[in-house]
Structures are given as C-alpha cells and as structure tokens.
Amino acid sequence: MVSKRIVKVLLKLLRVLVENSNRHVHTQFSQILHLHSVFIQFSTLFLQFEFIYTNCSVNSWGLLKRLTSPPKAIESTLGQKKPKVVFVLGGPGSGKGTQCANIVEHFGYTHLSAGDLLRAEIKSGSENGTMIQNMIKEGKIVPSEVTIKLLEKAILENENDKFLIDGFPRNEENRAAFEAVTGIVPEFVLFFDCPEEEMEKRLLGRNQGREDDNIDTIRKRFKVFLESSLPVIEHYNSKGKVRKIDAAKPVGEVFEAVKALFTPVKRGGGGPLPRGFYVTVTSLISSSTEFG
Ligand SMILES: Nc1ncnc2c1ncn2[C@@H]1O[C@H](COP(=O)(O)OP(=O)(O)O)[C@@H](O)[C@H]1O
Ligand SMILES: Nc1ccn([C@@H]2O[C@H](COP(=O)(O)OP(=O)(O)O)[C@@H](O)[C@H]2O)c(=O)n1
Known part of the structure; x- marks a missing residue:
C-alpha cells in the first residue's frame, strides 16, 4: 500500500538525519520530527479507514465518493443514458406485440412490454407477485411505482438506446409518474386503432x-x-405526438404503415390526429369520442 511505503521512506530519512546530525541539521530535524508525527497520525487514521471498509467488502474510494455526492435520483441515471423512447399504445389485442416484433427486426429497437415485465415479475416469485396477478386477472392497472421500476431496470440493463415501450403508459397516473421519475419524453406515440369486435x-x-x-x-x-x-392518447394528441395506425387491417398492411413512420425519408404516413378526429375504438361505447 502506498501510504505504508511513504511511512517507511520517511522513517529511513529520519534515521539518516539522526546519524548525520550537527547543529545546523538539528534545527531542521526538530521541524521534520514534528511533521513526521503529524504524518504518522494521519497515516494511522487512513489505514484504519481502509481496513474497516475493505473488510466490509466495500471499495473505500467508491464509498467515499458515494458519501460525498448527493443521492442519485432515477431521473439522473436514466437522464444520463438519454434513451430514445416510442410508446406503443392501443386496445388489448390491437396488435401491439405483433408489430413491435416487426419493428425490432427492421429498425433495431428493443421491445419492452409492460405486460410481459409484470408477468415475468409474477413468475420470479417476487413479493409483489400475488398483487400483480390479482390485478391482471381483474384487468386492472398495476400501481405505477411497480411498473416503472421494472421498465427502468430493463432500460438500464440494456445497451441499446432505442426502446419501444408497449402497453405503457396505460393511465394518467402511469404517464405523469413516468415523466416525473425518469424525465423521459417519448419521440412519439404509436397508436393502434382497432374496433372492439376485431x-x-x-x-x-x-x-x-x-x-x-x-x-x-x-x-x-x-x-x-x-x-x-x-x-392518455388524448393527452399526447394535444401535444402533436400521436401517430395513428389503422390496426384492423392484415398484419402485413399494418406494418407497411408502421414502416413509414420509422423510415426517415418516407416519414409522413402518420402525423398527429387532426382536431375532431374520431377513433374506431369508440365502437366500444355507444357514442364516439372526439379528440382534440
Ligand atoms: N393485424 C392483425 N390481423 C389479425 N390478427 C392479428 C393482427 N395483429 C395481431 N394479430 C393477432 O391478434 C392477437 C393479439 O395480437 P397482439 O400483438 O398480441 O396484441 P396486443 O399486444 O395489442 O395485445 C395475436 O394472436 C396476433 O397473432
Ligand atoms: N402499464 C401496464 C400494462 C399492463 N398492465 C397489466 O397487464 C395486463 C396485460 O397487459 P398487456 O399489455 O400485456 O396486454 P393487452 O391487454 O394489451 O393485450 C393489463 O390488463 C393490466 O392488468 C398494467 O397493469 N399496467
């Protein structure tokens, strides 16, 4: 260890000084002796510190840095990564997963399905497993805190910087919490519009x-x-972020429309929903819902 070597060199130097002492050297010698004693005290403290944290299996430099820097928020961790995110939304069975697989293959994105992450969490036997399972059985939305943690972990563990987040945000709470916690704003929202019967x-x-x-x-x-x-789709539409796709068509045709959105030169197949736009999913309810 460097500090031990320094102590040894200093002691050697002192010995040489004592051996060759004369009046002139003696004045300097007492100063050096004082410095030496201060140095020894400091070294001892440092060695004790090093010993304690090495035995606690903690890198002392890392620990020092952690102690002296403010706690890192999730936002800053993800903020440093600055991933490019596209939210993929649409009703259950509208074809989100099917099209995400195509986008991954052609455009190099990583597909993160919120539903798949939650199902994996149930299988892993986590403490939240039973709660998640009950929510999914009832078709309810799992608390944002749980889903966001899973998404954040998946993004940070992956080297890619382009992500399709499928099935999220599913409600206003999901949306607001994700924005607040991660600071991520989606590039755009891919919205698969499909009638209920289909x-x-x-x-x-x-x-x-x-x-x-x-x-x-x-x-x-x-x-x-x-x-x-x-x-949530309405919220992003008001910000000009929604790219609507007619998802009732066959898989290949739907992908042609999707491709146009991801291919820069051909961009223009989508675009924000116009004001007063009516979605076909509104066949779910008796009257149409107006966007804008
Ligand atoms: N355009 C389509 N036409 C017909 N069937 C489709 C189409 N897209 C997906 N499917 C099928 O519909 C089912 C639901 O699709 P999926 O991609 O899992 O939907 P989501 O992820 O939106 O729930 C799957 O069995 C899939 O093979
Ligand atoms: N953001 C999310 C996404 C899914 N989920 C739950 O997971 C279920 C399945 O979602 P999914 O996206 O895998 O499937 P689809 O309903 O889109 O077919 C939902 O019905 C919710 O219970 C959730 O709670 N929060």
Whole structure:
C-alpha cells in the first residue's frame, strides 16, 4: 500500500538525519520530527479507514465518493443514458406485440412490454407477485411505482438506446409518474386503432394461455382502456405526438404503415390526429369520442 511505503521512506530519512546530525541539521530535524508525527497520525487514521471498509467488502474510494455526492435520483441515471423512447399504445389485442416484433427486426429497437415485465415479475416469485396477478386477472392497472421500476431496470440493463415501450403508459397516473421519475419524453406515440369486435376475436384466438384472455376479463380490459388509456392518447394528441395506425387491417398492411413512420425519408404516413378526429375504438361505447 502506498501510504505504508511513504511511512517507511520517511522513517529511513529520519534515521539518516539522526546519524548525520550537527547543529545546523538539528534545527531542521526538530521541524521534520514534528511533521513526521503529524504524518504518522494521519497515516494511522487512513489505514484504519481502509481496513474497516475493505473488510466490509466495500471499495473505500467508491464509498467515499458515494458519501460525498448527493443521492442519485432515477431521473439522473436514466437522464444520463438519454434513451430514445416510442410508446406503443392501443386496445388489448390491437396488435401491439405483433408489430413491435416487426419493428425490432427492421429498425433495431428493443421491445419492452409492460405486460410481459409484470408477468415475468409474477413468475420470479417476487413479493409483489400475488398483487400483480390479482390485478391482471381483474384487468386492472398495476400501481405505477411497480411498473416503472421494472421498465427502468430493463432500460438500464440494456445497451441499446432505442426502446419501444408497449402497453405503457396505460393511465394518467402511469404517464405523469413516468415523466416525473425518469424525465423521459417519448419521440412519439404509436397508436393502434382497432374496433372492439376485431380485438375481441383476436384475444379469444390468441392461445397463449393467458389468464386474462377470457371473455369476462377481456370486457373489463376494454372498459379500462376506454376510461383510463384513451385519455392518455388524448393527452399526447394535444401535444402533436400521436401517430395513428389503422390496426384492423392484415398484419402485413399494418406494418407497411408502421414502416413509414420509422423510415426517415418516407416519414409522413402518420402525423398527429387532426382536431375532431374520431377513433374506431369508440365502437366500444355507444357514442364516439372526439379528440382534440
Ligand atoms: N393485424 C392483425 N390481423 C389479425 N390478427 C392479428 C393482427 N395483429 C395481431 N394479430 C393477432 O391478434 C392477437 C393479439 O395480437 P397482439 O400483438 O398480441 O396484441 P396486443 O399486444 O395489442 O395485445 C395475436 O394472436 C396476433 O397473432
Ligand atoms: N402499464 C401496464 C400494462 C399492463 N398492465 C397489466 O397487464 C395486463 C396485460 O397487459 P398487456 O399489455 O400485456 O396486454 P393487452 O391487454 O394489451 O393485450 C393489463 O390488463 C393490466 O392488468 C398494467 O397493469 N399496467
């Protein structure tokens, strides 16, 4: 250790000074002796500090830095990464996951499905598992804190800087909390617009063994989508961020429309929803909902 070596060199120097002492040297010698004693005290303290934290398996320099710098907020961690984020929204069964897989393949994004992350959390046996499972069974939205933590971890663990966040934000609480905690503003919001009858048919035929793909839960999810998720799309529409896709078409045709949004030279296939735009998902309710 450097400090031990310095102490040894100093002691050697002192010995040489004592051996060759004369009157002139003697005055300097007492000053050096004083300095030496101060130095020894400091070194001892430093060695004790080093010993304690090495034995606590903590890097003392790292610990010092952590103690002297303010606690890092999630925002600053994600803020440093500055990921490019596209939110992928749409009703249950509108084809979000299907199209995300295509975008990943063609445009190098990483797909993060909020629903998949929550299902993985249940499987991992986490303490939140039972709560998440019950919420999903009821088609309810899991508290933002839980979902945001999972998203943040997934973003930070991945080296990519381009992410498709699928199925999030699903309500105003999701949206506001994500913005407040991460500081991330989406590049745009990809909105898959699909009528209820089509989504219901797709979900009942999805066959992925999902507990929530039964008619009772599907109806609850449609209701939650209308009441809680559409206002989020409306919010982003008012900021000119929504790119609407007609998701009732066959997979290939839907992807052609999606491609246009991700290909810079061909950009222009989407664009913000015009004021007074009516979405087909509003067949879920008796009257249409007006955006803008
Ligand atoms: N454009 C489409 N036309 C017909 N079926 C589709 C289309 N897009 C997706 N599907 C099918 O519908 C089901 C739901 O699609 P998925 O991508 O899982 O939707 P979401 O992620 O929005 O819930 C899947 O079985 C999928 O294969
Ligand atoms: N942001 C989110 C996303 C999903 N979820 C839960 O996960 C369920 C499934 O979401 P999903 O995105 O995988 O599936 P779809 O409903 O879009 O088909 C939702 O019905 C919610 O219960 C949530 O609570 N919060």
